[in-house]
Amino acid sequence: MVFPKATKTDYVTLRPKEKTLTKISVCLRSYTELTREHSLFSMAKHNFHNAFLIYPNPSGCLCISINNENIYYKVDPESLKWKHTCVTWNSKTGLLQLWINGKRYPRRVTKTRVPLTPPVSVILGQEQDKFGGSFDLNQSFVGEITDVNIWNYVLSPAMVMAYFADYYTISGNIYSWVRKKYTVTGQVSILQNQYYRK
Template sequence: MKEIFILLVLFSGFLVLKADKTIMLFPKQSITDYMTLKPVAKTLRQITVCLRSYSELTRGHSLFSLAMQNLDNAFLIFPIPPNQISISINNEDIYFRVDPEVLDWKHTCVTWDSGTGLVQLWINGKRYPRRVSNSKTPLGPKISVILGQEQENFGGGFDQNQCFVGELSDVNMWDYVLPLKDIKSFLNECSTLCGNIYCWVGGSYTVKGKVLTLTHQSYHMGQCKST
């Protein structure tokens, strides 16, 4: 097993982990293949979610689904190829027109501040025009976070026509709005920023169905290459 080097970056309030990246492969359209993340339980007045994805899908699909017991789309990242993405905040759908999809790894970050309602979207380091959500209601503290499926109820109610098929990696969550310089660092340095409420490296999760675990050594990931 290769040695994993961990660099603590104290001035920015998070960890940067120089590590072998785990990739989760969702191989087929189904309602049985998914991954449940187990973030720190707390009330979220701000949130940042960053992830990397690689997919050939030409239909709408869920990249990240956060539900509460009485709210299915509490925080949903839902691309609609070729050039649109929907961000749902407390069941309010906010649409962004984005650059057309290309077959390559894609880095997506979304932030939301309940105090101002401000929603920000970055894809591959590019920030799109900001939106403002009408909802000011915080998320949590009890939440269900699922990758690979969209939740129509708390932890379930999946529709195979909304599932994700492809590869996911570097899914991290913060309880604050991540600064732009850190988002760009994540993209440009091919490092894994460790979220303070969920960290992809070492975070707790469960896998259902035929989801496969792959490693960065065997699979090219955009500009990131193993040494």
């Protein structure tokens, strides 16, 4: 998926299986020249607009929001290459894990223990300030996103490393990239059968 410019009108809505998530793993690959903060993955519920948000700042910080609780990581500064990001969370323990390009950052524990319950709105390219909308141009993503998958369990380190090492995708059981259940709004381009090098 190619997001060509900063806008409030270009985004992709994913259609994951409707299921209560006590555990979740989200993995995706992205490529951008942005030097400002932006949203990579935005899941909203009616009572939490940042139910599950992956929000990097290329200056060396990445924010993960779970049920509007913000957890900040100091990460390696953004470089111009494909970036593989995986985030896992267990609502029962609060254990949050971030992996970028095969490197696991220090584990954190969230205060929130509220499972992610349907209905949810899952959007790529924009950050939701309310369920399904209220976008800010200055938070929009510009670049490429591929291989987005969601699981209802915590991926093991071996699975994350396998996902990072291979050009193909380990399909998610809540949302699978290969099944292509999404809706495009605006000028997002979908490239079929394109391959890239890490």
